[in-house]
Structures are given as structure tokens and as C-alpha cells.
Amino acid sequence: MQSPQRLARIAGLLYLAVAVLGGSAMFLRTRFYEPGDPATTADKLTADAGLFRVAVAANLAASMCWLFTAMALYLLFKHVNANWAGAMVIFTAAGATMELLNMAHEVLALVLATDASGTGAFADALLLLMFDLRHYGSLIAQIFFGLWLLPMGYLAYVSRMFPRALGVLLGIGCVGWIADTFVRLLAPNLGAALSPFLIAPAGIAEFTAILWMIVKGVRNPSPDWSPTGETR
Secondary structure: OOOHHHHHHHHHHHHHHHHHHHHHHHHHHHOOOOOOOHHHHHHHHHHOHHHHHHHHHHHHHHHHHHHHHHHHHHHHHOOOOHHHHHHHHHHHHHHHHHHHHHHHHHHHHHHHHHOOOOOOHHHHHHHHHHHHHHHHHHHHHHHHHHHOHHHHHHHHHHHOOOOHHHHHHHHHHHHHHHHHHHHHHHOHHHHHHHHHHHHHHHHHHHHHHHHHHHHHOOOOOOOOOOOOOOOO
């Protein structure tokens, strides 16, 4: 059995890898994607296909690290409530699967850009379509970016291994991710304006959780604590 402190620090380091790799991949992807402009998108991708391959690889690694993060947190929290800990892993697996499937569109875009026979307006339009599918697929996958924070926040709150305020903030982050998805789909212009404010609580909560797990580990509950919140 791994000690709670060791599990927390493993989860924190894996979670940090998710943030660094996933954030880097997202930043690099925005350098290539020009919505509504197939020619420019194709030119950028053709000119620097190697960098785009790095972005795809980073995103693949981030998805795997996300799964391992959830598995480490499951081991940490399963004694608190196995059902909620299992739900956290299920939501993560669903979100990671969607992200991996979305990345198939990036790989196809890369194939189109590097295929010498695939040139012209039709090829450029098809390449942009792959980027559009990737963009909206990730927007839908955001639902699971939020949903996995709900059981994590609940378990952090009731276990008392983390500050209760962090558990509450993770729950708010869950709502923010999901609200961002729906607002951006239903009202794109409004969603673009509100998006930074909707996802900010999740960002604050997740980076706080990462730092807490790496630096502090977890609190040791008092001897009379029980997972139901009642004293023994």
C-alpha cells in the first residue's frame, strides 16, 4: 500500500504534467489554426509541420497523464467513498477518450499538409475542416474536464485531507467548465467574452490542488474521524 503522502505527491506531479503538456499543446495549436481561413491554416501547418507534431505528441502525453492522475487519486480517496472515487475515474476516462479521438483529426490535418499530392483549395478546405472538428470536439470534451472535478471536490471536502475551501472551489470549477461549453455553443460571441471568467475558478482550483499535493501532500485526519463525517 502506498502512503497517502506519497500518493498525493504522485498525483500532484502527474496533474502538473497534464497542465504543462496540455497547456503547451493548446498554445501551439492556436499558432496554426485560423478559423475561416483555410489557405492560411494550410500554409502555417505546411511551413512548420515538425512543431505541430510536437503539439500532437504533447497532447497525447497529457491525456495519458490525466488518466494516471485520476488513478492515483482513486487510490488516495477510495477509503473515503469508493463510488465517488470511481465516478472521478470514469469521467476522466471518458474525457481522455474524447480527446484522443479528437486528435485523430489533427493527425489527418498533418497528413493533408505534408502530402505533396494534396494541394489546392479543396485540400485546404478539408484541412481546415479537420481543425474545426478538433476545436468543437474539444469544446464538447470540456464537459468531462468539469465533471471529474465534482467528485474530486466532494472527496477533498468530506475527507478533510485537503482544505474544505479547496473542495468547494473545485465544485465551482466544475460548474464553470460546463457553463463555458454551453454558453460558447449557444451564444458564441457572448461565450467568447465570458469564457475567461467562467473557467478562471477551475484554473485557480486546479493549480491550488496541484501545489498543495506537491508541497503539502495531504492532511492526516484526526483519529476519531470517519468517512461519513461522524466521530467514532
